[in-house]
């Protein structure tokens with residue numbers, strides 16, 4: 001691959017912080033530095049002391065012409081070095097990354113300059129693991145990688161082959177060209193939403209009947225959180241107004257937890273005015289009980305209040321805010337339908353005054369809680385049929401269209 005062919009003026013102002021950990025493949029990090037530099041990227045290196053057993057800081061200092069961080073307190077001119085490094089990075093690439101460092105980052109352990117920087121940074125994190133096959137396949141490593149991926153960390157999978165220890169299997173650091181290409185790709189996409197504010201409603205709302213009972217909708221929040229992660233990776237400032245969910249947001253996303261539709265409207269209104277793109281992915285309860293009891297309703301004494309619950313309509317958050325839309329704002333809504341997906345989606349585009357509706361089929365095990373989704377993107381003059389794909393990829397397609405409408 002000819003890396004220099006990827007040179008882009010937008011990359012010239014970018015800084016990649018390259019983390020190097022204690023692994024035989026650490027010598028390849030020097031080639032990664034060169035590959036990124038050829039593409040016009042500024043590279044700074046932070047390494048663990050164990051990495052220093054495999055490659056010297058002098059090599060990286062000579063290649064990058066930048067100070068190399070190896071110990072927490074070895075930069076007398078910069079008392080809180082990990083914070084300044086964390087802020088300087090447009091992207092934090094850790095290649096090679098050992099199982100140990102991955103585990104520390106997954107669990108928030110910060111006991112050296114590399115892991116404190118990883119904990120402090122809001123830059124996207126890209127990890128290229130390298131280790132023995134047994135360590136790679138150990139359930140602890142698998143769990144840690146999953147935990148990180150759920151938080152928006154991207155991985156460059158290790159290759160299979162002969163490993164330094166003599167074993168054969170998965171665990172070889174990916175090819176340098178692949179690591180460089182993936183890093184440049186991650187930096188490129190970082191650019192197109194830079195300076196934009198994106199707000200997203202996500203998850204279900206919960207409407208209390210009494211302190212122990214509620215009305216709610218099915219929603220894992222995965223689509224909203226995938227959108228938040230994708231927008232963040234592309235450089236946006238992202239706020240997510242979220243009902244209760246078990247997924248976690250990518251590091252750097254501002255999460256405002258809410259419970260009811262009224263709470264969600266209030267929180268969404270507080271950021272809508274500033275938002276360039278507002279995405280309404282929440283499964284909002286259309287109705288709430290007229291009154292919510294402050295004490296538990298007992299079957300024996302308040303059975304009637306439980307048998308028939310009087311409901312009142314909730315505000316339509318999307319329609320309310322879209323009516324206040326200003327020039328230069330794009331509003332994206334969803335339409336989760338069991339029947340007539342396209343017809344209902346088109347109706348919602350008009351009735352809610354959205355610029356784009358993402359319509360999808362739900363029910364009977366389709367849609368909710370899954371990692372993939374099939375959708376139609378409905379605009380005023382166009383319907384785009386998007387095949388089933390992971391929600392992370394669909395998120396990027398939705399953002400591409402929202403950006404086009406901006």
Ligand code: CTP
Nearest residue numbers: 280281282284314315316317318333334335336
């Ligand atoms: N929505 C909202 N506030 C509501 C209801 C819906 O913001 N009170 C938003 C959803 O987040 C979604 C879109 O409106 O972006 C469509 O939601 P959906 O539940 O599919 O439709 P409803 O408007 O509730 O209509 P219906 O239930 O009749 O299909």
